[in-house]
Ligand SMILES: [Zn+2]
């Protein structure tokens with residue numbers, strides 16, 4: 001096994017709160033320059049740009065995992081990862097059916113750009129993405145698992161949209177493999193503040209909304225190969241902790 005540098009929480013120009021510079025060529029170049037070997041694309045409640053990233057990364061040094069950051073009705077953010085863009089887009093259709101039928105306000109929230117592999121805008125997503133689905137945390141985790149995906153709480157240390165801040169705790173029977181901490185805290189700090197996190201492997205990711213926020217990986221994961229299947233196996237490996245985080 002080898003250690004792979006990963007950052008599994010990146011937003012693109014499709015997230016209204018992310019910068020328009022967050023295109024496939026720019027993100028992949030920034031990730032490669034920082035030695036990242038696996039990145040995940042996790043826009044808010046959409047996977048619309050994952051095909052472009054998958055295509056742009058093909059044959060290059062950075063492996064792309066298609067994903068999403070879904071928002072539950074408790075305003076908890078969960079990272080969802082899938083084997084390929086088809087699986088991520090199938091999940092997107094389910095999520096869209098569970099979002100309120102509201103339109104995005106570009107002026108208020110920002111634009112939601114659908115890009116091609118070259119980074120050119122080929123459309124916009126008009127539905128409001130920056131809102132909650134009607135899934136509970138338990139329902140979202142179960143739905144993603146039923147689709148052979150990985151689903152776990154994002155930035156659990158953050159008061160806003162973090163599971164501890166909104167539920168008060170992590171439900172002990174929630175079938176999650178790992179938890180993610182934000183870039184505002186390190187592993188030791190997170191464990192000191194939230195001792196219950198000691199039950200889970202801890203992953204640190206950037207949650208980058210602009211290029212400058214993509215830096216050297218905070219997490220190294222021991223894997224046979226840089227694939228979704230290997231990542232899932234590592235996350236669920238309870239014999240040894242295969243994730244190192246700053
Ligand atoms: Zn979030």
Ligand SMILES: [Zn+2]
Pocket residue numbers: 009011069207
């Ligand atoms: Zn995020």
